[in-house]
Amino acid sequence: MSQKIKKKSTFIDMTAMSDVTVLLLTFFMLTSTFIQKEPVKVNPPQSVSDIKIPDNNIVSILVEPSGKVFMSLDKPQDRMEVLKKMGENYQIEFTNEELKKFSLCNSFGVPIQGMKQFLALSPEDQDKVVMNYGIPCDSTNNQFRSWMQFAREVNKELVIAIKADQNTPYPLIKDIMATLQDLRENRYNLITSLRNMPQV
Amino acid sequence: MAEIEQNGSGERKKGKQKKFSIRVDFTPMVDMNMLLITFFMLCTSMSKPQTMEISMPRKDLLNEQEQNKVKASKAMTILLGKEGKVYYYMGEPDYENPDMIQETDFSPNGLRAILLGRNQIVMQKIRELKQKKANLEITNDEYMTEAAEVRKGKDSPVVLIKATDFSNYKNLIDVLDEMQICNIGRYAIMDITPGDLRLLQDKTHAGYADDLKEVIEYRELKQ
Numbered sequence: 001m002s003q004k005i006k007k008k009s010t011f012i013d014m015t016a017m018s019d020v021t022v023l024l025l026t027f028f029m030l031t032s033t034f035i036q037k038e039p040v041k042v043n044p045p046q047s048v049s050d051i052k053i054p055d056n057n058i059v060s061i062l063v064e065p066s067g068k069v070f071m072s073l074d075k076p077q078d079r080m081e082v083l084k085k086m087g088e089n090y091q092i093e094f095t096n097e098e099l100k101k102f103s104l105c106n107s108f109g110v111p112i113q114g115m116k117q118f119l120a121l122s123p124e125d126q127d128k129v130v131m132n133y134g135i136p137c138d139s140t141n142n143q144f145r146s147w148m149q150f151a152r153e154v155n156k157e158l159v160i161a162i163k164a165d166q167n168t169p170y171p172l173i174k175d176i177m178a179t180l181q182d183l184r185e186n187r188y189n190l191i192t193s194l195r196n197m198p199q200v
Numbered sequence: 201m202a203e204i205e206q207n208g209s210g211e212r213k214k215g216k217q218k219k220f221s222i223r224v225d226f227t228p229m230v231d232m233n234m235l236l237i238t239f240f241m242l243c244t245s246m247s248k249p250q251t252m253e254i255s256m257p258r259k260d261l262l263n264e265q266e267q268n269k270v271k272a273s274k275a276m277t278i279l280l281g282k283e284g285k286v287y288y289y290m291g292e293p294d295y296e297n298p299d300m301i302q303e304t305d306f307s308p309n310g311l312r313a314i315l316l317g318r319n320q321i322v323m324q325k326i327r328e329l330k331q332k333k334a335n336l337e338i339t340n341d342e343y344m345t346e347a348a349e350v351r352k353g354k355d356s357p358v359v360l361i362k363a364t365d366f367s368n369y370k371n372l373i374d375v376l377d378e379m380q381i382c383n384i385g386r387y388a389i390m391d392i393t394p395g396d397l398r399l400l401q402d403k404t405h406a407g408y409a410d411d412l413k414e415v416i417e418y419r420e421l422k423q
Binding site for chain 2: 011012013014015017018021022024025028029031032033034035044045046047048049050051052053055063161163164165166167168169170171173174177180181186187188189190191192193194197198
């Protein structure tokens with residue numbers, strides 16, 4: 001009786017594993033959306049409202065606690081058009097290259113006078129410096145108003161969303177709401193994070 | 201990487217075809233997929249942000265004084281103060297009597313209890329509608345439209361929200377949230393008046409008058 005030691009093969013069949021991972025991958029690709037890069041971190045307040053924001057045609061207004069305002073338009077084409085109009089309004093000529101560069105940055109927030117220098121920077125440098133600026137929106141130099149006005153002219157279907165930090169003092173919000181009211185934009189969304197509905 | 205193993209011994213018989221067992225090693229494929237999944241999990245978000253829809257009155261249609269008069273007699277006014285403090289009064293303000301202003305907070309027993317107390321009829325109707333929906337007597341869409349109607353109806357109280365410059369955005373959202381929780385359909389965000397600030401000052405002795413001074417100076421500047 002000779003006993004042979006069976007030589008076990010260490011080959012594991014990975015086909016099933018591969019199936020599972022491909023399935024998961026497909027799921028993630030279909031259900032999720034990419035996180036938009038924002039110049040500043042904003043912590044929106046909580047609310048019980050569970051309305052979802054629409055997918056496209058959004059102009060969002062980002063308000064930081066210190067009062068800096070940033071905007072983002074979701075369509076590159078719109079961004080280009082709006083900058084062109086802004087340039088005409090403030091007598092600044094933007095080259096095609098600059099317009100193209102602007103259409104690549106998702107959110108923006110520098111005074112229009114400094115836009116040329118800003119666009120000359122590399123994208124990495126832009127990300128670094130943009131948080132030091134913000135769109136001027138005081139009553140003497142309300143560039144925010146112009147941006148909103150032209151954004152509406154370029155795209156009639158825009159939905160306005162305000163995303164403000166929960167510690168933003170009310171006067172800053174009031175100014176922005178007053179500007180919007182001035183432009184006859186009376187319906188807009190306030191972005192919040194969800195909390196559970198309490199029992200009443 | 202396909203692994204093709206040759207089966208059988210080295211000797212081959214003539215005329216017989218080679219027999220291959222074709223086995224593909226999927227390990228690198230799994231590795232790659234895992235990497236991609238990790239990437240997607242880190243760089244994307246599953247949930248879209250929630251929003252709260254509000255509509256403000258049109259400025260050109262807003263004849264403030266008239267509107268105020270119509271509503272003020274029945275309305276409840278909520279004033280947002282410093283550090284999350286909430287003050288309210290019912291009906292028209294009586295500037296001679298600072299005690300008409302009551303202080304409350306955002307806890308369930310504070311503002312919410314008061315609002316629910318004033319909104320009992322609507323809450324009752326909403327509850328009935330919810331019950332109907334639970335019994336499948338009405339569809340969800342019907343429930344939504346009817347609930348919206350009830351909220352806007354005559355029985356619902358009017359709430360005016362006035363925030364002082366000392367409050368922050370969170371307070372505003374919290375109040376709007378309470379409106380939603382308490383099913384109040386008729387509310388408006390309004391600018392605070394110097395009279396309201398004076399009342400707050402008399403009630404709290406907490407420096408609202410400085411704000412008042414600024415407000416008055418600002419208005420004079422505008423005129």
